[in-house]
Amino acid sequence: MLISLSALALAAPLAAQEAVPDPKDWPAVTEAAKGQTVYWHAWAGWNSTNDYIAWVGEQVSERYGITIEHVKLKDTADAVSRVIAEKSAGKDAGGAVDLIWINGENFAAMKEQGLLFGPWAEDLPNWQYIDPEENPAAVSDFTVPTDGLESPWSQSQVVFYYDTARVDAPPRSMPALGEWLRENPGRFAYPQPPDFLGTTFLKQALQELAPDPSVLEQPVTEETYASATAPLWAWLDDLTPNLWRGGEAYPQTGPRLIQLMNDGEIDLALSFNPNEASNAIANFELPDTVRSYVLDGGTISNISFVAIPYNASAKAGAMVVANFLMSPEAQAKKADPAVWGSGTVLSMDRLSPEDRARFDAIERGVATLAPDELGATIPQPPPSWMTRLEEDWIARYGVGQ
Numbered sequence: 217m218l219i220s221l222s223a224l225a226l227a228a229p230l231a232a233q234e235a236v237p238d239p240k241d242w243p244a245v246t247e248a249a250k251g252q253t254v255y256w257h258a259w260a261g262w263n264s265t266n267d268y269i270a271w272v273g274e275q276v277s278e279r280y281g282i283t284i285e286h287v288k289l290k291d292t293a294d295a296v297s298r299v300i301a302e303k304s305a306g307k308d309a310g311g312a313v314d315l316i317w318i319n320g321e322n323f324a325a326m327k328e329q330g331l332l333f334g335p336w337a338e339d340l341p342n343w344q345y346i347d348p349e350e351n352p353a354a355v356s357d358f359t360v361p362t363d364g365l366e367s368p369w370s371q372s373q374v375v376f377y378y379d380t381a382r383v384d385a386p387p388r389s390m391p392a393l394g395e396w397l398r399e400n401p402g403r404f405a406y407p408q409p410p411d412f413l414g415t416t417f418l419k420q421a422l423q424e425l426a427p428d429p430s431v432l433e434q435p436v437t438e439e440t441y442a443s444a445t446a447p448l449w450a451w452l453d454d455l456t457p458n459l460w461r462g463g464e465a466y467p468q469t470g471p472r473l474i475q476l477m478n479d480g481e482i483d484l485a486l487s488f489n490p491n492e493a494s495n496a497i498a499n500f501e502l503p504d505t506v507r508s509y510v511l512d513g514g515t516i517s518n519i520s521f522v523a524i525p526y527n528a529s530a531k532a533g534a535m536v537v538a539n540f541l542m543s544p545e546a547q548a549k550k551a552d553p554a555v556w557g558s559g560t561v562l563s564m565d566r567l568s569p570e571d572r573a574r575f576d577a578i579e580r581g582v583a584t585l586a587p588d589e590l591g592a593t594i595p596q597p598p599p600s601w602m603t604r605l606e607e608d609w610i611a612r613y614g615v616g617q
Contacts, residue, residue: 236248236532237532237535238339239336239339239340239535240339242341245532245535245536246280246532248532249280249281249282249530249533249535249536250281251281251282252282252283252529252530252532252533253282253283253284253285253314253530253533254276254282254283254284254285254314254315254530254533254534255285255287255312255313255314255315255530256269256284256285256286256287256314256315256317256522256534256537257287257289257298257313257316257317258286258288258289258315258316258317259288259289259290259291259292259317260286260288260289260290261290261470261471262470262471264495264556264557265556266286266288267555267556268549269284270286271555272284272546273286275540275546276537276540279540280533280540282530282533282537287313291410292317292318292322293322295313296316296318296325296331298312298313299311299313299331299525300329300331302527303329303331303526303527307527308526308527309527309529310527310529311525311526311527311528311529312529313528314524314525314528314529314530314531314533314534315522315523315524315537315538316522316523316524316525317521318520318522318523319357319358319366319518319520320518320596320599320602321358321599321600321603323357323358323360323362323365323366323521323523323599324357324358324360324599326523326525327360327363330526331525331526332366332523332524332525333365333523333524333525333526333528333531334364334365334366334523334524335363335364335365336364336365336367336524337362337365337366337368337538338364339364340535340538340539340542342539342540342542343542344566345542345544345562345563345566345567346368346542346561346562346563346566347563347565347566350565351371351519351561353368353371353517353518353519353595354368354561357519357521358518358596358597358598358599358602359433359596359597359598360598360599362521365523366521366522367522367523367538367539367542368521368561369520369522369538369541369542369561370519370550370558370559371517371518371520371558371559371560372488372489372517372518372519372520372558372559373488373490373515373516373559373590373593374416374417374420374486374487374510374515374516374517375486375487375489375490375492375508375509375510375515376485376486376487376509376510376511377477377484377485377486377487377492377493377506377507377508377509377583378485378506378507378509379483379503379505379506380505380506381505382483383483383484386484386509387484388509388511389424389511390420390424390425390451390511391425391451394454394458396484397455397458400483401457401458401462402458402459402460402461402462402482403460403483403484404458404460404483404485405459405460405461405467405473405476405482405485406459406466406467406473407466407467407469407470407472408466408467408614409605409606409609409610410606410610411468411469411470412488413469413486413487413488415602415605415606415609416516417486418448418605418606418609419516419601419602419605420486420511420515420516420594421448421451421452422444422445422448422597422601423513423516423594423597424511424513425448425451426444426445426447426448427443427444427447428443428444429444431443431444432597432598433595433597433598435598435600441604445604445605449608449612452609456613460476460481460482463613464615465615466615470487470488470492473485474501474502475501477506478496478501478502478503487508489556489558490508490557490559490584490590491553491556491557491558491580491581491584492557493506493507493508493581493583494553494557494580494581494582494583494584495553495554495556495557495581497581497582497583498553498554498581504582507582507583508583508584510585510589510591511591512591513592513594514591514592514593514594515591515592515593516593516595516596517593517594517595517596518595519561522538522541524538542561542562544568544571544574545571545574547560547561547562547575548560548574548575548578551575551578552579553578553579553581553584554579554581557581557584560575
């Protein structure tokens with residue numbers, strides 16, 4: 217059954233009306249998707265993610281006749297800017313972006329500006345494996361309700377990793393990290409914001425150092441920002457001279473941290489993938505003496521999503537890809553540390569015994585924490601906090617700007 221875009225794309229401009237398959241009529245969606253090319257704009261900073269996206273492309277090609285073109289991004293904002301430019305030019309159909317790996321402030325901006333197709337995500341067949349009560353982050357992106365405009369596909373949590381050959385007892389709090397660096401100057405680094413991992417490090421520190429962390433549950437205001445961040449800037453003023461290269465230079469990405477540790481330049485780093493250290497060890501990118509850990513007070517966790525722009529050329533194909541990404545098969549493949557090791561968004565209680573066995577059979581890497589060792593999770597604050605933190609960090613500490 218076909219219905220107009222006005223029924224499905226509530227967030228889209230009326231000028232973009234066109235007939236698209238209703239995701240409730242899945243056979244119609246898969247039929248319309250045959251032969252489509254989905255231009256998936258996705259961050260390409262890790263080989264493991266790129267290889268996984270290539271595998272997804274092989275699977276949807278064989279099963280559904282869909283071609284995926286991975287448009288490799290350094291920054292998700294580049295894809296958002298492309299859609300904004302098309303809207304400004306009046307290109308309300310036939311857009312160049314069909315699917316975006318997205319979350320946080322980029323999703324909030326696209327939702328606010330009416331640049332997203334939908335709602336569609338909660339009508340996908342594999343949504344049955346998502347339990348929003350068990351995992352509220354599946355329907356709330358950095359506190360912004362998803363409203364069916366994006367589909368969850370990966371869960372991440374901050375972990376730290378260190379080389380046990382050089383560090384006996386790593387710091388387990390942000391104040392302890394500052395003390396450790398005074399005794400071990402130059403042996404820790406974090407990526408330069410606005411790199412996502414670098415900004416997440418700032419938010420992790422803010423959650424621990426803010427006098428009243430509850431203010432981080434609401435959008436930023438001038439009053440709450442000043443009081444919450446004052447201890448953070450004081451801590452960073454003390455920390456920065458003791459960073460790698462004295463804070464005069466910063467790694468540009470998370471993968472660069474792996475190289476620095478492998479080269480013996482740093483002893484301690486962080487990741488948003490609990491399996492990243494194990495993956496790097498398996499690929500001979502880190503020594504097998506590296507281990508992961510979390511901070512005593514918990515670490516930040518969030519879900520990554522895929523969204524479809526309002527003017528996408530291959531909406532049906534994009535929905536099929538998103539649905540496959542939520543399948544137990546694809547989720548188990550992604551959770552395997554030998555492949556990627558990213559966390560699943562699925563509820564184990566909603567899986568069949570056969571599908572649950574896929575996850576039970578996964579072997580954790582030598583540096584991967586068991587689920588019960590990951591400790592408490594801390595939600596991401598609203599996107600407005602990220603924007604302000606990045607702006608202020610660049611003004612205070614930015615290099616090469």
